[in-house]
Amino acid sequence: MKKSAVRNLVLAGILIAVCVVCSPLSIPVGASKCFPVQHLVNILAAVVLGPFYGAAMAFITSCIRIAIGTGTLLAFPGSMLGALICGLVYKHSRNIPLTCIGELFGTSVVGGLAAYPIAVYLMSKQAALFAYILPFFISSAGGTVIAAMLLFALKKTKVLDKLIRK
Secondary structure, three states, X not given: OOHHHHHHHHHHHHHHHHHHHOHHHOEEEOOEEEOHHHHHHHHHHHHHOOHHHHHHHHHHHHHHHHHOOOOOOOHHHHHHHXXXXXXXXXXXXXXXXXXXXHHHHHHHHHHHHHHHHHHHHHOOOOOOOOOOHHHHHXXXXXXXXXXXXXXXXXXXXXXXXXXXXX
16 A cells, blocks of 8 residues: 555544534524534545545444434535535635535535425425525534644645645
8 A cells, every 4th residue: 555545544544533523512493413524624634635535524424423423414415415525626726715605515515405305205304495595504614714724834834834735
């Protein structure tokens, strides 16, 4: 296995652990639990590891959170789609503000719409089609602001360049 692959797997594992350990920091909003740390990690993974690592990490984190009782099935669409979209945005633009907007859009709009069938058919919740967009936006906004500040600080100190270099 290449050194960069091992490095990426270790970094992914650390970021997943951060998400799981911080899962008590969720805010219940309706049937969902808003989890800003997930969105912070989604953006960090998008910039440092790429879109597919980010989506895989979101899936693994959601599975663990559900297994330990700190998440719901609604963790899957918001976190995974947000991670994938912001990762694709960063991969093609290398622009941190656009990446943050990609996380907000991917999680709140795309993930919020994808959460509707999960809530209605798998969780037997009554919900409107657009019911999860605002709660997912609130959850994503907190993590996005923290990630943006962290990434700009890392960029200013040149640490981000070392993290991205593979």
